[in-house]
Each structure stands twice: as structure tokens, then as C-alpha cells.
Amino acid sequence: MNSIETKDVHLYYGDFHALKGITMAMKKNQVTAFIGPSGCGKSTYLRCFNRMNDLIDGVRIEGDILIDGTDIYKSDIQVDDLRKHVGMVFQKPNPFPKSIFENVAYGLRVNGTKDKKFIEERVERSLKQAALWDEVKDKLKKSAFELSGGQQQRLCIARALAIEPSVLLMDEPTSALDPLSTAKTEELIHQLKENYTIVIVTHNMQQAGRVSDYTAFFYLGELVEYAKTKTLFTNPKDQRTQNYITGRFG
Amino acid sequence: MSFGSNPSSNKSKRLSQSIAFFIFRLLSFAVVAILIVILGFILVRGISVISWDFLTEAPREGMTEGGIFPAIVGTLCLVAGSMLFAFPIGILSGIYINEYAKDSWFKRFVKLMTNNLAGIPSIVFGLFGMALFVHQFGFGDSILAGSLTLGLLALPVVIRTTEESLKAIDNSFRIGSLALGATKWQTTSRVVLPMAFPNIITGLILSIGRVSGETAPILFTVAAYFLPKLPTSIFDQVMALPYHLYVISTSGTNIEASRAMAYGTAFVLIVIVLVANLLANWLRRYFGNKVKMH
Numbered sequence: 001m002n003s004i005e006t007k008d009v010h011l012y013y014g015d016f017h018a019l020k021g022i023t024m025a026m027k028k029n030q031v032t033a034f035i036g037p038s039g040c041g042k043s044t045y046l047r048c049f050n051r052m053n054d055l056i057d058g059v060r061i062e063g064d065i066l067i068d069g070t071d072i073y074k075s076d077i078q079v080d081d082l083r084k085h086v087g088m089v090f091q092k093p094n095p096f097p098k099s100i101f102e103n104v105a106y107g108l109r110v111n112g113t114k115d116k117k118f119i120e121e122r123v124e125r126s127l128k129q130a131a132l133w134d135e136v137k138d139k140l141k142k143s144a145f146e147l148s149g150g151q152q153q154r155l156c157i158a159r160a161l162a163i164e165p166s167v168l169l170m171d172e173p174t175s176a177l178d179p180l181s182t183a184k185t186e187e188l189i190h191q192l193k194e195n196y197t198i199v200i201v202t203h204n205m206q207q208a209g210r211v212s213d214y215t216a217f218f219y220l221g222e223l224v225e226y227a228k229t230k231t232l233f234t235n236p237k238d239q240r241t242q243n244y245i246t247g248r249f250g
Numbered sequence: 251m252s253f254g255s256n257p258s259s260n261k262s263k264r265l266s267q268s269i270a271f272f273i274f275r276l277l278s279f280a281v282v283a284i285l286i287v288i289l290g291f292i293l294v295r296g297i298s299v300i301s302w303d304f305l306t307e308a309p310r311e312g313m314t315e316g317g318i319f320p321a322i323v324g325t326l327c328l329v330a331g332s333m334l335f336a337f338p339i340g341i342l343s344g345i346y347i348n349e350y351a352k353d354s355w356f357k358r359f360v361k362l363m364t365n366n367l368a369g370i371p372s373i374v375f376g377l378f379g380m381a382l383f384v385h386q387f388g389f390g391d392s393i394l395a396g397s398l399t400l401g402l403l404a405l406p407v408v409i410r411t412t413e414e415s416l417k418a419i420d421n422s423f424r425i426g427s428l429a430l431g432a433t434k435w436q437t438t439s440r441v442v443l444p445m446a447f448p449n450i451i452t453g454l455i456l457s458i459g460r461v462s463g464e465t466a467p468i469l470f471t472v473a474a475y476f477l478p479k480l481p482t483s484i485f486d487q488v489m490a491l492p493y494h495l496y497v498i499s500t501s502g503t504n505i506e507a508s509r510a511m512a513y514g515t516a517f518v519l520i521v522i523v524l525v526a527n528l529l530a531n532w533l534r535r536y537f538g539n540k541v542k543m544h
Contacts, residue, residue, distance in 0.1 A: 050429060057353060084431035094422040096441050107430035110440070156426070163431060 003028040003167055003197035004049060009063035011044060011053065018044050020221040021063070026214070031189060031198045033212035033229065035205060037244065040218040042201050046169050049199065050086040051079050068166060084111055087160035091172040093152035095144035095159070100136050103144045103155055107163035122162050130158035131188050150181020157188065161196075168192065170200040174207065186211050205245055209233055217241045289520065296517030299510045305518070308478035309511075316478075318515050323480055324393075324488030325522070328472065329462050331397025331484070336404040337454060344412025344450075349438050368406035373466035375403045380470035394484040396472025403467050404457045411453025415446040448537040455530035459523040465492040491519045 004026040011019035019041045026032045034042035044053065049067065053059045065072050072082050084107075095103050104123040113119055123140075127133040132154040136147070144155055153173060160168060170189070174182040189198060189211045202208050208215050209229060216226040217240075225232060225241045236242045307317035343360075351357040379399025389395040419442050427437040465473075473493035481488050495515045498508040 052425065052429065055425070055428070080431045080433055083429055088429040090422065090426065090429075092422060094420075094426040096423060096426065097445055106427070106432075106440075110427070110430060110432040110436045159426075159430065 001028045005066045007064040012060045014058045018221050022223045024226050028197050030213040031193050032214045033208035034201045034216050035208050036218035041221040042218045043171055046201050050083050050088050084163050085165055086167045087165035088169040089156050089173045092176050093156050095152050095155050099141050100144050101140040104158050104162050126158040126162040129161050130154045150177050168196045168198045172201050292516050296513035299514035321489040321491045321494040324490040327393050328396050332400035332461050335401030336408050340405050340408025341412050344409045348413045348416040364406045364409050376467040376470050391487045392485040396468045399467045399471045400461045404461050407457040412450050415449035419445050448534045452530045452534045455526050459526040463492055
């Protein structure tokens with residue numbers, strides 16, 4: 001079953017044609033990795049799924065993007081509802097200057113949850129899902145900035161999970177982390193796909209190989225090749241994919 | 251090649267660095283020295299008249315005796331009034347300009363106008379305040395007219411402070427909040443404003459310092475030459491410290507006799523401004539620790 005489907009998506013930044021007709025489908029409860037050299041459009045494409053590109057002046061999007069069957073660019077879609085459904089984790093950990101607890105509770109509070117007990121339970125569950133609970137359970141009231149970079153990133157993952165999205169977008173989530181934190185985050189991604197559809201942008205091909213079920217290779221705004229991760233890395237069909245994964249450019 | 255060998259070019263480049271740093275240091279000290287001299291001058295001459303009576307009594311004997319209590323009260327009223335006017339409008343405009351307005355000709359126009367407003371001489375504000383508030387609106391010479399005029403003067407500072415404080419907040423916090431399904435207003439009020447708050451409040455208090463020392467804007471709109479009673483409504487005139495200082499230094503009945511009073515008044519005015527600045531510093535640290543920036 002497909003969670004995300006896009007049909008002939010074009011995106012323009014002013015005159016710049018950043019995405020050139022991308023049609024692909026991402027399966028439910030699978031991890032899909034986007035790889036490609038810098039500026040190939042993979043992050044831009046990812047940000048279409050929770051309409052983060054709306055925040056940039058001069059962006060124009062054509063084509064259809066369906067998430068769990070709903071056209072997310074239809075005029076009656078409320079972006080805040082969409083973003084509840086499609087969570088996102090960013091390249092640089094960006095916890096709020098609030099306590100650890102309040103960081104995770106934030107998404108619930110802004111979406112109108114007032115029940116204290118419910119919030120407490122959900123915060124605990126999310127921190128457990130993000131494999132952070134044991135490290136922070138005694139200091140939930142402490143500032144999130146006291147955590148290490150790797151812990152902050154897992155906090156951001158917990159924060160995204162707390163509002164129970166069905167899709168989790170990850171934009172190079174480990175590029176600012178040390179190897180140990182990276183390994184922990186990757187392990188986490190493995191566990192999370194049971195309940196979430198995950199799309200991850202990465203610069204690190206080994207990472208794509210380790211965490212993803214499917215991999216898409218982007219180049220100059222085009223989807224060059226999209227296949228099972230194993231197939232794409234061992235038997236790429238396109239010469240450009242071959243060149244990229246063997247390190248000949250990018 | 252070794253580090254020990256001592257080519258002469260190295261010597262001269264270190265010398266020029268030493269000279270440059272010496273000049274910078276000297277100039278920094280000069281600035282501090284000037285400030286200390288001014289403060290010391292006022293302090294030494296003014297401290298002798300400072301007493302409980304000076305702070306709590308009205309002037310007497312053609313302003314050569316007594317105190318400056320009505321002027322202190324007047325200045326506090328004007329500061330409070332102008333802030334009640336300038337803070338809400340200024341802060342909300344600043345938020346609008348930085349958080350909401352798209353980069354359009356309108357936003358650029360508003361910013362340009364704000365900057366221009368900041369550059370207008372304060373005596374022009376005084377004249378404008380007299381024409382609009384005193385005469386047109388019929389407030390007369392009053393706390394209300396004076397406060398509004400001072401508020402106009404403070405407005406661009408408040409707007410710019412708010413705008414700059416908000417601009418300093420990294421966009422990743424806004425994006426992080428929006429990505430969790432927060433609306434723009436929730437993002438602004440729950441994440442961005444609390445982070446910007448310490449800097450905003452500093453700017454606000456600095457504008458208080460500025461406003462409390464202004465003379466020209468209150469000259470035609472509120473300040474009384476001699477009024478030894480306290481105001482009872484916002485339509486009353488009041489004495490104010492800066493104007494009182496001007497009066498007893500230039501046009502009192504006996505300027506020589508009131509010289510010490512003038513230094514005492516200056517002393518009180520400076521203390522008010524210094525206390526405001528110290529308070530700004532303390533508040534910024536206090537809230538800064540609470541917010542815990544990186």
C-alpha cells in the first residue's frame with residue numbers, strides 16, 4: 001500500500017526549475033531514502049510532503065501529491081492539519097528553548113490537547129519510542145539545551161512522534177551528529193518503520209544502504225532511478241546512478 | 251627554515267599590530283574616561299544638595315530653595331504615559347514587520363518610514379505634538395499631550411528594537427514549530443517571542459532612559475515652569491526634570507543661587523537613566539538565563 005504518491009511534480013523557485021516532473025510512490029511502513037548530489041532537489045521534494053516550501057517566497061508547484069489518498073495541495077487542506085499528519089525531523093537538531101518535557105508536549109499543546117495525564121503519558125511514550133527516555137527521565141524539567149547533539153536530535157524525533165503522524169520526513173537527520181549518535185538514530189529508524197512511513201534524505205550512501213528499504217536517486221531535479229535499496233546499490237540500471245554510487249561524481 | 255630565525259619582516263608586522271592595538275585601546279579608554287568625567291562632575295557638584303528634603307519637597311523661594319519632588323513625579327508620569335502608548339503599538343508593529351509582512355514594497359516603505367521617524371529632531375516632535383495633541387485634539391498643555399508626543403519619539407526605537415530582536419531568532423525554531431502543526435501565531439507567541447523577550451525588554455528600557463531625558467518634545471506640550479503641586483489627572487500640566495534643569499540654569503529668578511539645585515537635578519536625572527540601564531542589563535540576564543539560549 002502506498003502512503004505517498006506524486007504525479008508529475010514540477011517545482012519552480014522563481015525561474016529556476018528545481019523539480020522536473022517527479023512521479024513516484026512510497027510504500028506504507030517502509031523506509032525510503034533519497035540520495036543524490038547537493039542541489040539535486042531531494043530535500044526540496046521532501047519538503048513538498050508537508051508543504052514546507054509554502055514558506056519560501058516565489059515557489060510554484062505543479063502536479064499532484066497524495067498522502068494517504070488525499071491531495072495535499074487542494075484548496076480546502078489546512079496546512080497545520082497536514083503537518084500533524086506528516087512529521088518532520090531536520091538536519092540540525094532544533095529543540096525549543098523549553099524543558100525536555102515541554103519540547104515533546106509542544107505539538108500536543110498547539111493542537112489543543114489540555115488533558116494533563118494524557119500529555120504526560122504521551123510524552124513518556126514518545127521519549128521511549130525515540131530511545132531517549134532512560135537518559136532523560138530524571139531531568140524532564142531541565143532545559144533541552146543541556147542535552148548533547150545526538151540526544152537533542154532524538155528529542156526532536158520524540159517531539160515529532162508525540163502528535164502521532166503517519167509519515168515521518170527526515171532531512172539529513174544525522175549529518176550534524178557524531179558516529180555513535182548516528183548509529184543510535186539509525187537503529188531508531190529501523191524500529192520506527194513498524195508504525196510510520198519514513199522518508200529520509202541523506203548524503204551518506206552507506207546510511208541509505210543501512211536504513212532504507214527503497215532508494216531513489218535524484219540528479220539535477222530529476223528522479224533518475226528508484227528501486228529496492230539492494231537492487232539500486234548492487235545493480236543500478238542508469239549510468240548516472242552507477243557513477244554516483246561508485247563515487248565518480250557528487 | 252625554523253621558527254627561531256627572525257626575519258625582519260615579521261618584526262615590522264608585529265610592530266604594526268602592537269601600534270594598532272595600542273591606538274584602539276587608548277580610544278576605548280578615552281570613551282570610558284569621558285563618561286567618568288561627566289558623571290564625576292555632576293556627582294561632585296550635585297551630591298551636596300541631595301537630601302531627603304530635596305527629593306520630597308516642592309521648590310521654594312523662586313526655585314532657589316526646596317526640592318524637585320513635583321519634577322520627579324512629573325517625569326515619572328510622562329515616562330509611564332509615553333510607554334503605555336509606545337510599547338503596545340511599537341511591539342506589535344515590530345512583530346508584524348518581522349514575522350508577518352511579506353517582503354513587499356509596503357514592508358520596505360514601512361521600514362523606511364520608521365527609520366526616518368527615528369531621525370527627526372526631537373524639537374520637531376514637540377512642535378507637531380503641540381499642533382496635534384494640544385490644539386487640534388484640545389488636550390491643552392497636559393500629561394496626555396506630553397506623553398503622546400514622547401511616545402511618538404520612542405516609537406521608532408521600540409519598533410526597531412523589537413524587529414531586530416526577532417530577526418536574531420534563528421529560523422529553524424520557527425520551522426520546527428510550524429512542522430509540528432502550530433499556526434504562525436502559536437509559533438510567534440510560544441516560541442519566537444519568549445526567545446526574543448530579553449532583548450526586546452532591554453531595548454524598551456533603554457528607550458525609557460532616552461525619553462526621561464528629552465526636553466524639546468515636552469517644552470510645548472506639558473512642561474510647567476513652576477507648579478509646586480502634584481497632578482491629579484492626565485489633563486494637568488506637570489514639571490519635568492529635564493525642563494526644570496533648563497529653567498533653573500537659564501531663566502530662573504536667581505540663576506547663581508539655584509546653580510547647586512541645577513546640579514542636584516542633573517544628578518537625579520542621571521541616576522534615573524542609570525538605574526533604567528542597569529535594570530535593563532539585569533533583566534536581560536535574568537530572562538536570558540530563563541530562556542537558556544545556546
